Amino acid sequence: MPYPKEHKAKTRDRILASAARLFTSKGFDNTSIDEVMADAGLTRGGFYAHFSDKGDLYSEAIVYAASNSPMATGMPAGKKDGTWLDKVLTGYLSTEHVNAENSCPLAFLVTDVAVRNPKIRKTYTKTYRMMNKVIADHTKGLSTRKEETIMALTAMMIGGVAVGRALDDPDTTDKLMNSCRVIAKELLKLSAP
Amino acid sequence: MPYPKEHKAKTRDRILASAARLFTSKGFDNTSIDEVMADAGLTRGGFYAHFSDKGDLYSEAIVYAASNSPMATGMPAGKKDGTWLDKVLTGYLSTEHVNAENSCPLAFLVTDVAVRNPKIRKTYTKTYRMMNKVIADHTKGLSTRKEETIMALTAMMIGGVAVGRALDDPDTTDKLMNSCRVIAKELLKLSAP
Amino acid sequence: MPYPKEHKAKTRDRILASAARLFTSKGFDNTSIDEVMADAGLTRGGFYAHFSDKGDLYSEAIVYAASNSPMATGMPAGKKDGTWLDKVLTGYLSTEHVNAENSCPLAFLVTDVAVRNPKIRKTYTKTYRMMNKVIADHTKGLSTRKEETIMALTAMMIGGVAVGRALDDPDTTDKLMNSCRVIAKELLKLSAP
Amino acid sequence: MPYPKEHKAKTRDRILASAARLFTSKGFDNTSIDEVMADAGLTRGGFYAHFSDKGDLYSEAIVYAASNSPMATGMPAGKKDGTWLDKVLTGYLSTEHVNAENSCPLAFLVTDVAVRNPKIRKTYTKTYRMMNKVIADHTKGLSTRKEETIMALTAMMIGGVAVGRALDDPDTTDKLMNSCRVIAKELLKLSAP
DNA sequence: ACCAGCGGGACATCCCGTTTGT
């Protein structure tokens, strides 16, 4: 077994990191395999040893990106109280997140994914469900309409960030983030009288 | 001058209709000028007589699509009461809208727009502002946090529809639409003491 | 008929000029289509509109290069006397020719051609016959063994230049050129008593 | 030490024999290490135990091939008279040699070598000088222009065989071989008063 | 001495945006 068995995994991870960053910032079609590999310090030659095709890479990159978004990285403590949720909302619905390189693929790729193949949409759906579950697990005190509230909340989060990135006026984006943040928190509190 | 000058305008409109439909359903990169022109019953050759380039068409198509979405078409009555808003929410946050061909470009193109040129983003931003304004104009009884509430609401609407279209499970999409609809209405009512 | 009909021919010629230079200086395998096109100020995309494949380009480049070698370019006058032949020998069997960029493909590609497909070898053979014919046409006074002498002469010319280019010592190459030149002239004279 | 150390040398020789044959018949780029090793009855893995890289093998193969060409193998007797030279010319300038598998690398690789690294060209140059020297040593009676004559002669020999191999018409190759042979012998005689 | 496999790079195909002249 030549090459330490982690070698390939490391390379693969490097490719994924580049892919996640490039895909989320430029979209699927505007990111070439060449670019991804060059960004990872490699050439296209070796690409197909790691992924079956560009769509495959996209799928995996979504997973990779999801585990590096504010959602996941703010989670280490895992305390299931309002503190965690508050922190996540503050991080997610922020101008920084909108302009970040490592961002939530659910928001940054939502339109892109809709026109891709089933495998990619499946990955997206799975990631989406995870987001909902994580938030649900950290939400206490929402006795009624809990599921509805959370689904609407994540839609607002994803939509807010996605729209915020599309706008050409930073001030409006700022206002949008603030609004979503305020209402989101209110939503969670309000539903629990 | 064999043809009256409105002939050109009509042709232009036919191109725009095709473009709006194709762009919103397949995205910018996956839609070729060839397709658009063929769909409009023309050949590629004449395209540049109407638009300077593909990006130009995209910009115009966003405007065109926006004026044909449930948001706009549900508006003719223009009655500024809860009835109108209720109807719009019901139409917008519905499975039918998600699967429709003539859909809200704000939701269907949000990710796509974010990676395009300034001109396109400007058009998007303008359209976005119009959506907020129209809803604000039809909203009564929201004395506090009106602007925040509306911005959060449109983010939820756009996000909900965008996510709903990306998911690969119709049931989940259904549930998502319902949730957003319920919470949206609640939001508008709840914010009013 | 869009584009002036010479446009494509001009582009084609530019590609051929680059190809001839690169192929003769680096050989078939060490010259990529990318390089050729870049050298011609184009990209690979358009290559296959001009040539069916790399081998095709090679074939044509041999012809092109042959018409630009000292053999052909020294010929304009076309006077069928010893002067022309003398000039050709002096130009062909020279260090300058060995180091030139636009050189005789018969010498610079001889080994390369031997391992290529039939079409390429056919082109080479044709070019080779032309070289012999041109020299024969300009040779007077060789009553006996004329054909043998000329074939041996061209073999010496081609071999001399080819070997001269492979050697790593300029002085030896110089001596080789001189030797071939002297003996070549002697050969033509000697055979005619 | 399970195997006597000559085992390694034998293996090395087997590799060289295969390499010489394959390189001279297909050129450097069209011969893979895989092929060479397989031809020698080994696997690719062991290659780097014998040679530092492919270029190294090429260098050594040139030397090996030279010592097995008609030039060298016709030499055993070593009689320094016209008989030997006559035999060599007859063997070298023959259709059989052109089609042989173990052929003179000076002729079969001349173009190939010209585009390789200095080390390879050095080996080629050395081999070339040896060829000239051997012929010079066996040549008597050439009082004037001996060096020139021999250099021109070897250029003709190498050129003739190289061209003969590139042509696609066996008859022409035949005629070329005959011509070179006739003139070569004449050259040696003619230069002697 | 072997062997798996990593990473490089070229080729050919496909498809698209755009330009040019009609």
Add this chain to the structure above:
DNA sequence: ACAAACGGGATGTCCCGCTGGT
């Protein structure tokens, strides 16, 4: 308004040289 075609560029396949561990 059309039609032809030019030129750009990305994809995926193939194959090869070399290296790292066994």
